[in-house]
Amino acid sequence: MRRRLFLAGLSSAALSPLTTQAQQGERVRRIAALFPRPVDDVEAKGRLEVFQKSLMQLGWNEGHNVKIDVRWSGANLGDVRKDIADLVSAAPDVILATGSPTLGPLLQATRTVPIVFASVADPVGSGFVASLARPGGNATGFSLFDYSLAAKWPELLKQIAPSIMRAAVIRDAATPPGIGAFAVIQYVAPSVGIELTPVDARDTGEIERAVTAFSREPNGGLIVTASAVTATHRELIIRLAARQKLPSIYWQRVYAASGGLVSYGPDLLEQYRRAAGYIDRILRGEDPASLPVQAPTKYELVINLQTAKAEGITIHPSLLARADEVIE
Numbered sequence: 001m002r003r004r005l006f007l008a009g010l011s012s013a014a015l016s017p018l019t020t021q022a023q024q025g026e027r028v029r030r031i032a033a034l035f036p037r038p039v040d041d042v043e044a045k046g047r048l049e050v051f052q053k054s055l056m057q058l059g060w061n062e063g064h065n066v067k068i069d070v071r072w073s074g075a076n077l078g079d080v081r082k083d084i085a086d087l088v089s090a091a092p093d094v095i096l097a098t099g100s101p102t103l104g105p106l107l108q109a110t111r112t113v114p115i116v117f118a119s120v121a122d123p124v125g126s127g128f129v130a131s132l133a134r135p136g137g138n139a140t141g142f143s144l145f146d147y148s149l150a151a152k153w154p155e156l157l158k159q160i161a162p163s164i165m166r167a168a169v170i171r172d173a174a175t176p177p178g179i180g181a182f183a184v185i186q187y188v189a190p191s192v193g194i195e196l197t198p199v200d201a202r203d204t205g206e207i208e209r210a211v212t213a214f215s216r217e218p219n220g221g222l223i224v225t226a227s228a229v230t231a232t233h234r235e236l237i238i239r240l241a242a243r244q245k246l247p248s249i250y251w252q253r254v255y256a257a258s259g260g261l262v263s264y265g266p267d268l269l270e271q272y273r274r275a276a277g278y279i280d281r282i283l284r285g286e287d288p289a290s291l292p293v294q295a296p297t298k299y300e301l302v303i304n305l306q307t308a309k310a311e312g313i314t315i316h317p318s319l320l321a322r323a324d325e326v327i328e
Contacts, residue, residue, distance in 0.1 A: 029060070029283050031068045032092040036080055036101045036228050039072035043254040044098070047118075047272045051096065054276035060283070075232040077101065084109050094282050096275060097141070100175060101228045103128055107139060114288045116278045117141035118271040121177035121226060123293055132293040140288040141278065142271040143295050144177070144226060145251075150184040152264055153223050153249050156301075158192040159319055160262055161247035164221040168214040168246075170199045170207065170237060172227035181225045194221075201229045204236055211237075215244035222248035224255065226265070234258060245311050256302040256327060261311065266296035300324045 033051070037044040048070065052062065060066040069092065071083040080102055087095065088109045097103045097117040106115055107128060121144040123129045130136035132143075158164060169185055172178035182198060189196050199210040214220055222241050224230055230237065231252075238259045241248040249262045256263040278291055304327040308315050320326060 026065050028064075029066045029094075030090070030092040031055075031066060031094055031096065031279060032087040032090070033068055033070045033096040033098075034073060034080070034083060034087065034102045034106070035071070035098045036073050036075055037098075037231070038074050041072075044072075047098070047269060050269045051272040051276050054273045055280070058276060058280040060280065066283075073102070075101070075228050077105070081105050081109075088113060094279050096279065097139075099144075099228055100126060100128075100177060103139065107137075111138055113138060114282045115139040115141070116275050116282065116288070118275045119144050119268055121145065122147065122180055125180065126176045129293055132295075134290065135293055136289050138288055140291040140293055142274055143293055145266050145296060145299075147180045147184045149251075149265065149299070150181040150225065151188040153225075153251070154185055154189045154192050154194050156262060156264055156319075157221050157223060157247065157249045158194060160249070160315065161221060161313055163219050164247060165193060165219040166195050166197065166214075166217065167221045167223050168197045168199050168211060169223045169225065170201050170211075170230055171225040172229045173198070173200045175227060178225060178227055185223060185225075201227065201233060204233055207233055207236060208240060211240045211244065211246070215246055220246055222246045224248065224250045224260075226251040242307070242310065247311065247313060253300050253302045253325070256304045256307075256325075259304065259307055261304055261307045261313070263300070263302045265299060267298040267300050270298055271296065302327065 035044045062068060071087060073080040073083045084105050092113060094114045094116060097106050097115050099119045103117045103120055115138055117139060118141055123143055124132060128139060157167060169182055171182050186196055197214055201207055224237055234255060247261055250260045251265040253263050282288055301323045302325045303315055303323045306327060
């Protein structure tokens with residue numbers, strides 16, 4: 001009996017270093033994720049959850065073979081740059097970037113750390129990648145939308161409320177996406193009989209003053225374009241539209257879900273599922289320079305009937321039939 005115990009002990013002692021070595025042999029990969037949103041932003045947290053779940057489905061488990069360092073920078077560029085400096089200095093294996101406000105400063109900070117981006121409008125025109133097919137640098141990912149999408153917003157707004165003859169367009173004029181989307185809207189609006197008033201979304205006071213002044217004349221509506229600034233002031237914009245009875249169209253589902261009238265834009269959660277797939281491929285050895293930038297594969301039309309009733313708007317049945325989601 002003692003001899004069997006002794007031999008078992010020898011076997012265990014001989015195997016334990018190998019076992020320990022096997023357990024310690026798997027390298028923990030490090031992913032940095034940067035969101036230009038407040039830490040309590042429910043919508044951004046939903047994107048992060050989808051991203052993390054998708055990574056798990058691909059075999060990357062937090063605390064086991066991957067560590068994710070998430071930073072919530074808000075919309076302040078100084079805070080974004082500070083977080084970027086911290087993340088880059090820690091030399092992660094790959095960085096997830098959300099939107100143009102994070103991608104631009106990231107590419108200024110590093111041209112070596114692989115970057116996968118989501119929700120970035122016009123990455124070629126903004127100078128982030130050389131081309132969609134062959135990005136050519138250390139960044140690739142998923143574009144927010146083609147500018148042609150913006151042509152749909154005045155058309156849908158006119159279908160929702162045919163009496164509209166004027167529309168305030170809330171945009172960030174300091175970014176290429178803000179300029180590009182407004183140019184498309186400006187081109188299409190006359191064909192549907194809408195006169196435009198641009199509203200630069202720099203701060204809450206400016207937005208409130210501009211929308212309040214615009215609403216003093218009748219037959220007005222609101223078009224809210226994509227930007228980190230409009231996302232930051234989302235609740236204010238929705239409240240103003242409700243208070244002033246302005247039929248409004250937004251670029252993203254979360255606006256309609258938060259009380260906005262109608263939204264039409266890409267399914268952003270899908271972008272974060274696909275971003276996890278690109279990060280998986282990079283962690284397994286692929287080069288971001290050879291992974292093409294991809295466009296959205298799904299667009300959503302969401303109608304909030306509660307808001308329509310509150311504003312005295314009757315949505316045509318044909319439009320309701322086309323909707324991907326109707327909030328009642």
